[in-house]
Amino acid sequence: MIRDLTWLDFAYLVYAMRWTIALTALALVGGGLLGFVVAMLRVVPLAPVRWLAVGYIQALQGTPLLAQLFVFYFGFAIFGYRVQPWVAATAAFSIYASAFLAEIWRGCVQAIPRTQWEASAALGLSFGEQLRHIILPQAVRIAIPPTVGFLVQLVKNTSLAAVIGFIELTREAQITTAATFKPFAVYGIAAGLYFCICFPLSELSQRLERRLRVAR
Amino acid sequence: MSLVRIENITKRFGPLTVLDGVSTTVEPGEIIAVIGRSGSGKSTLLRCINGLEPIQGGRIWFEDQLVNDPATDLRRLRQQVGIVFQSYNLFPHLSVERNITLAPTVVKKMAAGDARGLALDVLKRVGLEDKIAAYPDQLSGGQQQRVAIARSLAMQPKMMLFDEITSALDPELIGEVLRVLEAMAKSGMTMMLVTHEMGFARNVASRIIFMHQGKIWEEGPTAKVLGSPATPELVSFLGSVLH
Ligand SMILES: Nc1ncnc2c1ncn2[C@@H]1O[C@H](COP(=O)(O)OP(=O)(O)OP(=O)(O)O)[C@@H](O)[C@H]1O
Ligand SMILES: [Mg+2]
Numbered sequence: 001m002i003r004d005l006t007w008l009d010f011a012y013l014v015y016a017m018r019w020t021i022a023l024t025a026l027a028l029v030g031g032g033l034l035g036f037v038v039a040m041l042r043v044v045p046l047a048p049v050r051w052l053a054v055g056y057i058q059a060l061q062g063t064p065l066l067a068q069l070f071v072f073y074f075g076f077a078i079f080g081y082r083v084q085p086w087v088a089a090t091a092a093f094s095i096y097a098s099a100f101l102a103e104i105w106r107g108c109v110q111a112i113p114r115t116q117w118e119a120s121a122a123l124g125l126s127f128g129e130q131l132r133h134i135i136l137p138q139a140v141r142i143a144i145p146p147t148v149g150f151l152v153q154l155v156k157n158t159s160l161a162a163v164i165g166f167i168e169l170t171r172e173a174q175i176t177t178a179a180t181f182k183p184f185a186v187y188g189i190a191a192g193l194y195f196c197i198c199f200p201l202s203e204l205s206q207r208l209e210r211r212l213r214v215a216r
Numbered sequence: 217m218s219l220v221r222i223e224n225i226t227k228r229f230g231p232l233t234v235l236d237g238v239s240t241t242v243e244p245g246e247i248i249a250v251i252g253r254s255g256s257g258k259s260t261l262l263r264c265i266n267g268l269e270p271i272q273g274g275r276i277w278f279e280d281q282l283v284n285d286p287a288t289d290l291r292r293l294r295q296q297v298g299i300v301f302q303s304y305n306l307f308p309h310l311s312v313e314r315n316i317t318l319a320p321t322v323v324k325k326m327a328a329g330d331a332r333g334l335a336l337d338v339l340k341r342v343g344l345e346d347k348i349a350a351y352p353d354q355l356s357g358g359q360q361q362r363v364a365i366a367r368s369l370a371m372q373p374k375m376m377l378f379d380e381i382t383s384a385l386d387p388e389l390i391g392e393v394l395r396v397l398e399a400m401a402k403s404g405m406t407m408m409l410v411t412h413e414m415g416f417a418r419n420v421a422s423r424i425i426f427m428h429q430g431k432i433w434e435e436g437p438t439a440k441v442l443g444s445p446a447t448p449e450l451v452s453f454l455g456s457v458l459h
Binding site: 115116118119120121122123124125126129133134137138141 | 266268291292294295298299301303305306307308309318319322323364367368371
């Protein structure tokens with residue numbers, strides 16, 4: 001039965017946005033924590049540890065996100081575990097985000113001049129103290145704009161979670177389209193809703209970047 | 217006992233030998249000027265002394281600590297040997313006060329109140345106590361370099377290393393930094409400084425080390441080495457820096 005597209009459908013789409021936002025937030029927290037650890041492993045003065053971190057980042061950046069999602073969703077089923085779509089999606093997106101955030105943050109740490117490491121080492125600071133007091137406070141400033149930029153990508157990429165049945169904005173749009181057969185209108189609305197999340201983030205990123213240029 | 221003993225050290229960067237069989241000692245209270253052409257290994261020698269560069273042969277002792285021993289606590293060593301660089305390397309995100317108090321509070325666990333007193337104290341010695349709340353980018357190059365000196369002094373080192381600390385400064389700012397160095401020299405601090413300021417070296421240094429091609433080519437009391445250089449290389453070097 002094909003029915004009309006109503007305000008109720010619009011309300012459902014808006015309502016489904018919360019799962020898009022929730023998935024993004026969970027992935028940001030999980031990926032942020034993991035990504036921070038990987039970024040630090042990437043700069044420690046111990047080559048084998050750095051290689052391990054590089055391998056992790058390469059493996060995740062070199063494979064499609066869609067494949068990672070399937071691995072988490074169907075992969076566990078092979079071993080007899082049934083995972084909920086939201087669990088698989090959160091895990092996959094966290095790990096995906098961790099690789100990209102690690103790489104972004106590593107770049108920010110390495111953008112701090114070598115002389116800052118040297119001057120702090122010469123004062124007797126340990127590696128951890130150097131990071132905490134000298135390197136990270138300076139790296140954080142330059143990390144904010146690219147991190148927010150990645151967040152925008154993350155919001156849009158959560159639409160892939162629809163393929164494993166996680167009901168976020170895109171999946172809701174698929175369901176609505178199936179019932180109303182108005183793909184153009186429905187996906188148009190969905191796209192507009194994504195824009196409503198991403199545009200303020202992009203703006204924020206640009207404003208932060210401008211602020212940083214004038215700040216000390 | 218010598219403060220520093222350098223015994224036949226070799227330093228390589230890949231295939232390039234930068235220090236080649238260098239030996240010397242530093243006695244307490246000595247002021248040594250290290251001179252030589254660009255690339256002769258002056259900075260590298262200084263950086264080896266406080267363990268910023270590992271060496272491939274020989275030994276460096278600071279008092280009873282073997283600097284190039286993996287078991288040596290470099291953190292402890294670096295509290296005793298300060299170094300100031302050509303490019304100041306202040307921490308741009310920290311105020312002058314915090315630049316100075318960071319290492320005493322973090323490394324030496326000094327109480328915050330004591331550290332502030334210490335900061336004022338060392339800033340007075342470089343004539344900048346009124347800049348305690350400023351940030352590095354609000355200071356001139358000469359002032360930044362004086363803060364860098366104060367930052368090192370706050371660790372109360374037994375010896376200070378200076379690597380061409382006036383080379384990045386405008387000519388009119390060099391004097392204020394050299395005056396700080398002179399005052400430190402008078403106070404009895406043991407100092408080793410790489411410098412191109414020959415007038416300053418002549419007036420302040422007790423000994424000259426002339427480096428050439430990674431070796432100590434000539435070394436001795438200032439008046440003797442500068443007054444009657446023994447090698448053609450030093451003669452030619454002095455000729456080139458005097459005009
Ligand atoms: N990190 C490094 N990697 C490779 N080569 C280096 C490194 N640091 C220094 N060198 C080389 O070692 C040699 C000695 O350098 P050093 O900085 O000690 O010379 P210097 O006498 O201080 O010269 P300058 O007067 O220009 O400062 C130079 O040939 C330089 O190119
Ligand atoms: Mg040098």
